[in-house]
Amino acid sequence: MNKNSSNTMALAPNTSNKRETVCIFGTGDFGRALGHKMIQSGYPVVYGSRSTQISNLIPKDAEVLGHAEAAQKAAIIIIAIQRQHYNFLIPLAEVLRGKVLVDISNNLKLNQYPESNAEHLAQLLPGSKVVKAFNTVSAWALQSGTLDASRQVFVCGDDVEAKQMVMNIVRALGLTPLDKGSLLAAQEIENYPLQLFPMWKFPIFLSLGLTAFFFLYCVALDIIYTYIYENNDFSFFIAITIPNRVCPVMALILLALVYLPGIFAAIIQLYRGTKYRRFPDWLDKWMLCRKQLGLIALAFASLHVVFTLVTPMRAFASWRTGKGIISQASFVLNNKTEPLDHTNAWLSDSYLALGILGFFLFVLLGITSLPSVSNNVNWREFRFVQSKLGYLALILCTAHTLVYGGKWFLSPSAYKWYLPNIYMLSLIVPCAVLVVKFVLILPCVDKPLTQIRQGWERNPKYSK
Numbered sequence: 001m002n003k004n005s006s007n008t009m010a011l012a013p014n015t016s017n018k019r020e021t022v023c024i025f026g027t028g029d030f031g032r033a034l035g036h037k038m039i040q041s042g043y044p045v046v047y048g049s050r051s052t053q054i055s056n057l058i059p060k061d062a063e064v065l066g067h068a069e070a071a072q073k074a075a076i077i078i079i080a081i082q083r084q085h086y087n088f089l090i091p092l093a094e095v096l097r098g099k100v101l102v103d104i105s106n107n108l109k110l111n112q113y114p115e116s117n118a119e120h121l122a123q124l125l126p127g128s129k130v131v132k133a134f135n136t137v138s139a140w141a142l143q144s145g146t147l148d149a150s151r152q153v154f155v156c157g158d159d160v161e162a163k164q165m166v167m168n169i170v171r172a173l174g175l176t177p178l179d180k181g182s183l184l185a186a187q188e189i190e191n192y193p194l195q196l197f198p199m200w201k202f203p204i205f206l207s208l209g210l211t212a213f214f215f216l217y218c219v220a221l222d223i224i225y226t227y228i229y230e231n232n233d234f235s236f237f238i239a240i241t242i243p244n245r246v247c248p249v250m251a252l253i254l255l256a257l258v259y260l261p262g263i264f265a266a267i268i269q270l271y272r273g274t275k276y277r278r279f280p281d282w283l284d285k286w287m288l289c290r291k292q293l294g295l296i297a298l299a300f301a302s303l304h305v306v307f308t309l310v311t312p313m314r315a316f317a318s319w320r321t322g323k324g325i326i327s328q329a330s331f332v333l334n335n336k337t338e339p340l341d342h343t344n345a346w347l348s349d350s351y352l353a354l355g356i357l358g359f360f361l362f363v364l365l366g367i368t369s370l371p372s373v374s375n376n377v378n379w380r381e382f383r384f385v386q387s388k389l390g391y392l393a394l395i396l397c398t399a400h401t402l403v404y405g406g407k408w409f410l411s412p413s414a415y416k417w418y419l420p421n422i423y424m425l426s427l428i429v430p431c432a433v434l435v436v437k438f439v440l441i442l443p444c445v446d447k448p449l450t451q452i453r454q455g456w457e458r459n460p461k462y463s464k
């Protein structure tokens, strides 16, 4: 073959690029949106509908036929119909034999039926190859093109070839297929769109409960106590002072709660002498929402920073500064000088420095938990930041709170109604986490724990 002829071949239209016709049953919202997207991607689309009348809503260039007639024109049929109407497909079993049926349906409730809709469809039409796909993509997102949040399409099915054909369509539409395995995975995939921030539920409820508790605790000690025993009305503390006490407390406790399940896991593994037994459910769930706990902690820490930065703008702060100036002036008038309390100066500067460094690391942890960042670091780097730097952040924030307390821990006036101040309460969990972690990294404990994590078992019967 000469050079020229090979060039002519390369320039000739590649007929194999022609897309295969796809049939869509149902001209509802999703059927129309998907059909529109498919036509844009070069697929000839034929609709199977109860009414063959063409309406304005149906994408032009698409054909509308009766179900049986439309099914004969394609190897892949997308069933854009609610599950409760699937029985109408039974009389079409012969036409649909050997065809790939794509189940895109969703339910109204989690685990609404004993079997998934896709499995139900496969039971109704055993001669067809059922594939589950597209159910997590919304018609609106398909139509408007705003697919950023839902670019992933979960695909599952028992026939590998059929699944591959559907995954090719997904790719051609500019979406990303994610193979979830056999049709057994369909139930899980059908539950995805019904979940409302599943990993955030526990952290949010916990944070709301703790915030309410600490807020009321502060109201009792800082407002009600002062009103009863000192006859001072500090009710305005509700706006900034109390939130600025609650936020750092919440940030510190939640940060400690990010590391506490890891401590429990290590203790359980040491006790069992194996890593091959499942953790209790509560611990598994807790481990899974550590990122969310950490992000809420970061939000509280950021609020604490903002509340602290606005302090000079507050009338209460100006009034207190004024009082300080008057007291200094009275010293000067009496020919006395008030020397600088170096201990206090050290305490306040160290407390601020520890807070700034702790917050810096806190932000770093938050940034590395973003998927775009975590995808670009390897597992070791991620662990270094989240574990080593995370513990350092916890140490700095705990030290920040300890130094803030300063000499007040032993002062009786810090215990109104014999109750400790909330910053003292906030130290319980972080100090416990740090003390136990310190014990866990002692060589005599760390060595067996590392061995267990590498697969060693004290008593191999546990692995059965």
Ligand code: NAP
Residues within 6 Å of the ligand: 025, 026, 027, 028, 029, 030, 031, 048, 049, 050, 051, 079, 080, 081, 082, 083, 085, 088, 104, 105, 106, 107, 134, 135, 136, 137, 138, 139, 140
């Ligand atoms: P829809 O607007 O109600 O459309 C459903 C279509 O099913 C109708 O337009 C009709 O098409 C057909 N149909 C209705 N009753 C029927 C019956 N008794 N027998 C045969 N066909 C019947 O619903 P949709 O929003 O498009 O949703 C369709 C499927 O996609 C559902 O299973 C849904 O869970 C799933 N889904 C929807 C979305 C979404 O954003 N809407 C997202 C993901 C998944 P004809 O009039 O042409 O026959």
